[in-house]
Structures are given as structure tokens and as C-alpha cells.
Amino acid sequence: MTNYWRMAFRWGNQGTEVWEQCRDQGIAAIGYYFNGEPVVGDCSEIDEKEFYTVWRSKALPSPTRQSSLKHVAYHMDKGDTIYAKEGTQIVGKGTVKSKYKYRPGIVKQKGILWEHYVEVDWDKNFKPFTLNLEANQNTVLKLDTERLDKIHAMESKTNFLYDCVDEIFEENEGEQYIKEAVFRKRNKKIIDKKKKKSDYRCEVCDMNYKEVYGEIGKNYIIAHHIEPIGSRDGSSPTTIDDIALVCSNCHNMIHKKKPPLSIEELSNLINK
Ligand SMILES: [Zn+2]
Ligand SMILES: [Zn+2]
Numbered sequence: 225m226t227n228y229w230r231m232a233f234r235w236g237n238q239g240t241e242v243w244e245q246c247r248d249q250g251i252a253a254i255g256y257y258f259n260g261e262p263v264v265g266d267c268s269e270i271d272e273k274e275f276y277t278v279w280r281s282k283a284l285p286s287p288t289r290q291s292s293l294k295h296v297a298y299h300m301d302k303g304d305t306i307y308a309k310e311g312t313q314i315v316g317k318g319t320v321k322s323k324y325k326y327r328p329g330i331v332k333q334k335g336i337l338w339e340h341y342v343e344v345d346w347d348k349n350f351k352p353f354t355l356n357l358e359a360n361q362n363t364v365l366k367l368d369t370e371r372l373d374k375i376h377a378m379e380s381k382t383n384f385l386y387d388c389v390d391e392i393f394e395e396n397e398g399e400q401y402i403k404e405a406v407f408r409k410r411n412k413k414i415i416d417k418k419k420k421k422s423d424y425r426c427e428v429c430d431m432n433y434k435e436v437y438g439e440i441g442k443n444y445i446i447a448h449h450i451e452p453i454g455s456r457d458g459s460s461p462t463t464i465d466d467i468a469l470v471c472s473n474c475h476n477m478i479h480k481k482k483p484p485l486s487i488e489e490l491s492n493l494i495n496k
Pocket of ligand 2: 404447475
């Protein structure tokens with residue numbers, strides 16, 4: 225059976241760097257040193273019961289540490305999935321490629337020395353998201369169904385959002401699209417004023433949504449930002465004349481050109 229894990233790669237304030245090193249090395253590592261020596265040596269040479277005895281003999285506190293190492297040494301298996309945790313974020317996802325391995329210093333960095341690991345194929349296209357699953361004291365946590373459902377939900381939500389953004393940018397109007405969305409938000413009042421004074425007709429083709437689509441199209445029209453040349457810094461206040469009301473077809477055509485066509489230019493292009 226495949227298991228799902230959440231694993232943190234922190235060491236004091238160096239957490240970030242250790243995660244990046246593990247990702248770059250294609251491993252998930254953990255380490256516990258005590259008096260300059262690994263607390264437990266090569267776990268593949270002892271079984272779980274002996275492991276427990278060795279750990280106890282060092283009289284170390286923290287059962288969560290013991291179970292974290294035990295998971296890596298005895299419970300992780302090829303095909304398992306690991307989600308990498310960094311603070312409140314899930315920053316990585318990978319598939320376990322090997323059983324437990326032991327090599328002191330596999331992770332070596334300013335005062336950090338880790339020795340237990342599994343090989344992992346980390347997903348290069350993973351999109352990080354924020355998700356607090358509690359149990360933050362556990363370096364390695366086996367994910368139950370409830371936590372896994374939460375992770376999967378966030379994962380698909382995040383992928384969906386990224387896909388949407390990709391789509392917008394593919395159309396090559398992405399930047400303009402976002403700029404205009406910001407403009408509309410900032411100038412909502414003046415846009416509403418302009419709309420109320422209008423008959424909700426496209427200034428280019430004369431189309432009115434209600435006439436075509438009925439009630440659902442009532443009062444629908446797109447506010448296009450006419451950007452006067454040379455005033456791109458946005459220092460001059462927006463006036464009603466900086467807004468054109470157009471249908472979505474005409475709006476798309478306006479932005480086919482860079483800089484965008486003027487209302488007059490597009491009007492001259494269409495057959496009325
Ligand atoms: Zn139109
Ligand atoms: Zn526009």
C-alpha cells in the first residue's frame with residue numbers, strides 16, 4: 225500500500241536551505257546527532273525493536289523525533305509520496321525511489337550533518353500553497369485521509385488557478401488584461417457613473433447586450449481604459465473621457481494591436 229507523508233527539512237533557522245539542498249540532491253533526509261555522533265547508526269542493520277532500544281539508551285526526549293526517524297528508516301517505501309513542508313507552506317511533492325539509506329554527511333551544511341535518507345524524485349512543476357495541517361512538531365508525519373484530502377483539494381485548486389493565469393497570458397493580452405482589471409477596480413465609481421449615463425451600447429458597433437441576450441444582458445458592457453499616450457505613470461486622475469464602453473468582441477479587437485486601437489480606428493474598420 226502506498227503511503228503519503230509530510231516532511232519538514234528544517235534545522236533551526238536554516239530550514240529553507242536544507243529543503244533546497246534535499247530537492248537538488250533528489251533525497252529526503254533526516255538526522256539526529258548527539259555529542260557529535262549519530263544517535264542511531266545504520267538503521268538497515270537493526271530492526272525496529274533494536275532501534276527502540278538504541279534510542280532509549282541515549283536517553284533522548286521527544287517521541288516525535290523518534291517516530292520521525294522510524295518512519296524514514298522502516299515505513300517509507302518505493303512509490304510513496306512525500307509532501308515537503310516549509311513553515312506554513314507545502315513547497316514540494318515527490319515520489320520515493322528507494323528504500324532507506326544511510327550515509328553520514330549526505331546533507332552537509334554550516335553545522336548541519338544528516339545521515340538518514342531515501343531517494344526521491346521531486347516534482348519540478350509543483351506549485352506551492354499555504355496549508356496548516358497542525359502536528360507541526362512532527363518532522364515526518366504520516367498523512368491520514370482527512371489531511372490528505374485537504375492537501376489534494378489545495379493542490380487541485382492551486383493547479384487550476386495557475387492554469388487560468390497561463391491561459392490569460394497565452395492570449396498575449398495578459399499584461400493588459402491585468403492592468404485593466406486593476407484600473408477598473410480603482411476607478412469603479414467613475415466607471416459606474418459613465419455606465420449609468422450611457423445606454424449600454426458598444427461605442428464601436430452599437431451592440432446592446434439586452435437586445436441580443438434578453439434580461440441576462442441588461443446593463444452589461446465592458447469598460448475599456450483609454451490610455452492617453454505619454455501618461456502611463458498614472459499620475460493624472462481618471463476622467464470619464466478615459467473610459468470607453470464596448471462589447472467584448474470589439475474590446476478584443478481593440479487589444480489586437482499594441483498600443484491598442486482607438487475607438488475611431490476600430491469604428492473605421494468595421495462594416496456597419
Ligand atoms: Zn462592439
Ligand atoms: Zn481594454
